[in-house]
Structures are given as structure tokens and as C-alpha cells.
Amino acid sequence: MKFTWFNLMPWPYLPDDFREKNRSVWVDIDQRLFDPVKSHEVYNTYMDLLEYAGTLGFDGIGVNEHHQNGYGIMPSPNIIAAGLARRTKDAAIVVLGNSIALYNPPVRVAEEFAMLDCISGGRLVAGFPVGTSMDTNFCYGQIPSLTREKYAEAHELIIKAWTTRDPFAFNGRYNKLRHVNIWPRPIQQPHPPVHIPGGGSIETYDFCIDNTYSYSYLSFTGYIRAKALMDGYWKRVEERGAPDKSPYRAGFAQTICVAETDEEAERLYAPHIDYFYNRCLHVYPGFADAPGYRTIKTIQSGALSQYGRPQGFAELTWKDLTEGGHVIAGSPETVRQRIEELAKGLNVGNLFCLMHVGNMPAEKCMYSTKLFAEKVMPKLRNVFPDYADDDRFWCKPIANRVTPGSLPTAPTRAPIPAE
Amino acid sequence: MELKTVQTPHVPVRYFEGGSGPDLVFLHAAGGVTAEDPFLNALAKSHHVYAPLVPGYGDSEEAPEIRDMLDFTLHSWDVVEALGLKDPILVGHSMGGMIAAEMAAIAPNDVSRLALIAPAGLWDDDHPIPDLFSTLPYEMPALLFHDEAAGAAIMTAGRNVEDPGFLQTYLVTNARQLGMAGRILFPIPERGLSQRLYRVKARTVLVWGDSDRLIPPVYAHAFKKGIKGAELVSIPEAGHMVTLEKTAAVVEAVSRLG
Numbered sequence: 004m005k006f007t008w009f010n011l012m013p014w015p016y017l018p019d020d021f022r023e024k025n026r027s028v029w030v031d032i033d034q035r036l037f038d039p040v041k042s043h044e045v046y047n048t049y050m051d052l053l054e055y056a057g058t059l060g061f062d063g064i065g066v067n068e069h070h071q072n073g074y075g076i077m078p079s080p081n082i083i084a085a086g087l088a089r090r091t092k093d094a095a096i097v098v099l100g101n102s103i104a105l106y107n108p109p110v111r112v113a114e115e116f117a118m119l120d121c122i123s124g125g126r127l128v129a130g131f132p133v134g135t136s137m138d139t140n141f142c143y144g145q146i147p148s149l150t151r152e153k154y155a156e157a158h159e160l161i162i163k164a165w166t167t168r169d170p171f172a173f174n175g176r177y178n179k180l181r182h183v184n185i186w187p188r189p190i191q192q193p194h195p196p197v198h199i200p201g202g203g204s205i206e207t208y209d210f211c212i213d214n215t216y217s218y219s220y221l222s223f224t225g226y227i228r229a230k231a232l233m234d235g236y237w238k239r240v241e242e243r244g245a246p247d248k249s250p251y252r253a254g255f256a257q258t259i260c261v262a263e264t265d266e267e268a269e270r271l272y273a274p275h276i277d278y279f280y281n282r283c284l285h286v287y288p289g290f291a292d293a294p295g296y297r298t299i300k301t302i303q304s305g306a307l308s309q310y311g312r313p314q315g316f317a318e319l320t321w322k323d324l325t326e327g328g329h330v331i332a333g334s335p336e337t338v339r340q341r342i343e344e345l346a347k348g349l350n351v352g353n354l355f356c357l358m359h360v361g362n363m364p365a366e367k368c369m370y371s372t373k374l375f376a377e378k379v380m381p382k383l384r385n386v387f388p389d390y391a392d393d394d395r396f397w398c399k400p401i402a403n404r405v406t407p408g409s410l411p412t413a414p415t416r417a418p419i420p421a422e
Numbered sequence: 423m424e425l426k427t428v429q430t431p432h433v434p435v436r437y438f439e440g441g442s443g444p445d446l447v448f449l450h451a452a453g454g455v456t457a458e459d460p461f462l463n464a465l466a467k468s469h470h471v472y473a474p475l476v477p478g479y480g481d482s483e484e485a486p487e488i489r490d491m492l493d494f495t496l497h498s499w500d501v502v503e504a505l506g507l508k509d510p511i512l513v514g515h516s517m518g519g520m521i522a523a524e525m526a527a528i529a530p531n532d533v534s535r536l537a538l539i540a541p542a543g544l545w546d547d548d549h550p551i552p553d554l555f556s557t558l559p560y561e562m563p564a565l566l567f568h569d570e571a572a573g574a575a576i577m578t579a580g581r582n583v584e585d586p587g588f589l590q591t592y593l594v595t596n597a598r599q600l601g602m603a604g605r606i607l608f609p610i611p612e613r614g615l616s617q618r619l620y621r622v623k624a625r626t627v628l629v630w631g632d633s634d635r636l637i638p639p640v641y642a643h644a645f646k647k648g649i650k651g652a653e654l655v656s657i658p659e660a661g662h663m664v665t666l667e668k669t670a671a672v673v674e675a676v677s678r679l680g
Binding site: 140287294303 | 489553555556561590593594598599602608610
């Protein structure tokens, strides 16, 4: 299995009465609740935590893109990723991802991802989400029923920009470019591996299968509820005639908290889990799905958005959340068992570990992360021995990578001209 | 009203037809229109009414290639052409009013009589139009009707909201209809009409409910200013769905055109 330590970067100072006083954590959240001065510490702590995970042997560290969102203060994941690329050595930089329909022109994504790949020495794992309706339609104004068409065109343009060595003209419906010629271009050839976050659209399954991209189900509702959706994906993989059912064709996000014992986990983490599930996910249902955002085929398949139900999650307790599988929490052995159940049950090789939860302080987060890395991760490495060599969905860094920050502190003497 | 089909270059278009009198084309609002619509039926008492459905509405075929305002406008002209009509009275409500105004602006010599009922198409920063696309069903009546309770009763009539299949049908209908409407109404229902409005030559009647909370009456004055000689008929105790709340008064206003 491959483990990516993920931070959504929630704002940790939403008030206790947030749900009562605000209609949504997303789109029209009260801007006064954001304190820029406090965010200085929040951002740096969150980046420190990602870097810490990078030192513990996680395969990747992950960031994502949300807009106007109280549980994600990362409208530009590439900015965070650039910082991480400099301060980490071996971990993949998993940007999951850039909402490519939102960039004008999307060549920008091809360029910035190329920069990240070059700076990190080929450690980029690229993600191309369609983006949630909240982000894409309500915050960024894309027309719902044209979003997928625009996304498809952006994808075509980015891949072509990455893989074509001579300037070309791109006459798209949404992008008219006479001279596409990206500079720089990525280290990884033909291009960095691509993961596609999805929420049950059949079109997205097919898109991943046809392009050999990894399908990532980023849900907060946990592995038990994900079974039907992932079964649908694997059924489609078979129907579509893919050569294999490698678990690395799929990724899954799971909230995970580890302590010495199950009781300690509840004592340490329950308040932060409560903050996340009962405060951060308070999304106004009117923003969940702009009409036209989902295709008719997807609606008819019955796979509705995790945000679809009215009022999101209604006051879930620790017991509800751990028993329901939203959260995997407990002693290393409890967590190991449940993740093995997740991996085998969903046939998922890429696990996105949501280990910073809600308003969890750094100290607790590091404790949980360290226990996971030392006592859980090693035992799960070889869950899929048949696919141990499947490297199609992961980055391939160059061997000789430089150490950033290794210049002398000051020049010692006047430079000598080359001749 | 009878539901019929006419072929256009893009898709077969479904339309309601009924009544006798001068030819009149009615372009519906984002909510669509049905054969039982009281306003259509009242109009049909004095007019030969044609009410085409925007592709994707009702049981009509979708037209993915109709994407922007020009596509909508030319498609609507294609429908008039396909119906074999010359200079019909052109009537549009809300989104349909926006399309009708565009049709009259793009082909000013082909429209001599125009009725715009609370049309979309303009934007005033001081009076932002509520976001219809994030409005939940239960919030709609307050936005659309002068009498919220009566409006809620109209909107839920004949619908069994307890039926588990209802939600899926509702979502599919919404995706088809409002998905299509979103191409000219989302996220702001303005596609440059104000730059073209001066071209309208038609004798124009503007009809507005005094308590329209979706497109407030301040927009009536903007349209009146934009279209030379336009006549404004303000209707008291009526909201955006003025066609349902004050059917007779709207029919009377439209009938001023002949």
C-alpha cells in the first residue's frame, strides 16, 4: 500500500455556535471568522505537520484545492506544495489537485505542475478534480452544465502541452491559443502520474480507466459507506476491459486517529472529530449540487453527493463515527485491522490518511501520526503482494536530487571568472 | 393546449399549441410550462398560441450544442421559422423574456409586437437578483409569489413529496431544465442584453408584478429606459409569477398588442 499523509487545512477557530449562527461553512461563510494574523501560525504549523509526516516514511504528503471554505484554507495548493518540495526529501508531493476547469488558460496548470516536478526532482503526483459544485460553480462561476465539457478540454490541453515538444495551436471551444509551448516541462515522462478525485460519476470512472489514471474517492463518510461506490468502480473497470484490477487504480481518503489504546484515542481525539464532523461539514444544501453539474446518467445511478442530504451530518457522536467507519480510531492494532479491512474490502492501494482533523493541535496530531508510521504502516505495506511492482500510478523521482538550502551562508571570496 | 413536435436544425422541439386569433409565440420561464398553465389557456381564448419548450424541458430532447445566448436566440428563431410564422406577437416570461428581447434585438425588423413579463437579462449591482440556483425548493415560494402560502400550494400541487422516487425524478428534471437554463442564467442572468436593447423596434409592453422579489421592479424601469416607447404595466399584489397570480391582468396587458 501507499500512504499519503493529507491535510485539508481546516480553520481551527470556528466558534461553538457556528452551526446555529451560520448557514454554511462554504461559499458564503462569514469572512470575519478568518483572522489573517492567526492564520500566519496556522499555515506554518500545518506545513510543519506535512513536513513532519515526510520524515516518518509516508510515501506522500498531500494537499488539495478548495475555495471560500472553512475547512480548507488552501485555494492554491501549489503554493503549499512549492514550500513542501523545498523542505522534504523523499515523500511524493501529492497535489490532489488543481481544478483544471478553473484555470484560464489551463496551460497554467501544466506549467505550475511542471515547476513542482522540477523543483521536487520528479516527486509530483498530479490530481485533476472536476471540483465540487461549491468550488467550481458557486465560488468560481462556471456554468454547471458546461463544466464537464470545459474540464475535458482543459485535460486535453494540459496533456498535450506536457507531451508535445514543438509549439502547437490549440483551437478549443474554451481556449484559443496560437502558441502553446510550455517552459518549463516536467521531469517525469511522458508526464507525472495522474489521480482523479471523483464522487461517483460514471463518466469519471471511464475517464480514469481509459487513461490509466487512479480514481480517488475522497469522502468523509468512511470506508463502510464507500463499499457500494467502489464496487461500482471495479465493476466498471471489468466492463471497460481494463487489463487488470490493480488496487493502485484506486485511492481512498480516510480519517484516522491512533493512540496507545482505544480509550486514549477517544479521550484525545473526540473533541477534534466532533469539531470537524459537526462544525466544518456544515454546508448549506443549496450549494451541494448546482442543477446541471451532475450528469443525468450519474443522478439516475443513484450516487448522490456526500453533501446532498439536508444539513450534512446531524450531530454525530464519537461512537456513531467510529462504528460507522467515518473515522478509524483506536490503538495501533485496532487501526491496523480496520485499514486492512478497508484496503481489501474496497481494493484500494492508495490511502490518503486524513490525520490532522478539525482543530486538532499539532502535539496530538504528531503523536497520532508517529504511532501510525511506526506501528501501523509497516504491517500494511504488503497487503497487495501481487501488485508490489505496479508503479504506473506513482511518481518516479530522479536519483540524484539536490539538497535545498545547501549553499554556503555567504561567499568566501570574489568569484574567479571562468576564463 | 395540444403538445406537438416540430423539427428544427438542432433538435425536434416540443411545443404547445391552442386557441385562435392572432399568432402569438410564448417563451416560458426557467421553471418551464405545462398544458394546464392557466396563463397559456387564458391567452388562447383570444390568440393562436404557440409555446415551444426549451430543449431539455418537459419530455423534449436535450440540445448540448446550444450553449450560449446567441445559440439560444438563433434556435428560438429557428423554431419560429419551423412553425411557419411571420412576425407573431412575441411574449416571454423571465428567462423567456430575456430570449424574446434578444430575438427582437438581433432581428428588429422581424418583431413588431413584443411583451416582456418580468424578463431577465439585465443586472444592477445595487439590486442583485437572488441566486435561483442555490435556492432550495421550500425557499422558492417566497421568492416567486406575492402570496407565499398560495404559491407554495401551487408549486406542490399534484406532487407527492413523500414518494421515494420523487427526489430522483425531481433531481433529473432539475438537472435537465435548470441545467439548460444555467447556460444563460448562471451565475448571473446577464449576457450583454443592455448593449443590444437599443436595437428593438417592436411596440413593447412590459409587465411586472409590484412585489416581484426575484427580479425586482427596479428592472422594469431599466427595460423601459432601454426600449424606445415601451409601455410599463405594473400589477399590484403580484410577484414574479404574475402570470399565475394575476392571470387576467397579464392577458389584458398582452392583448394591447393585438
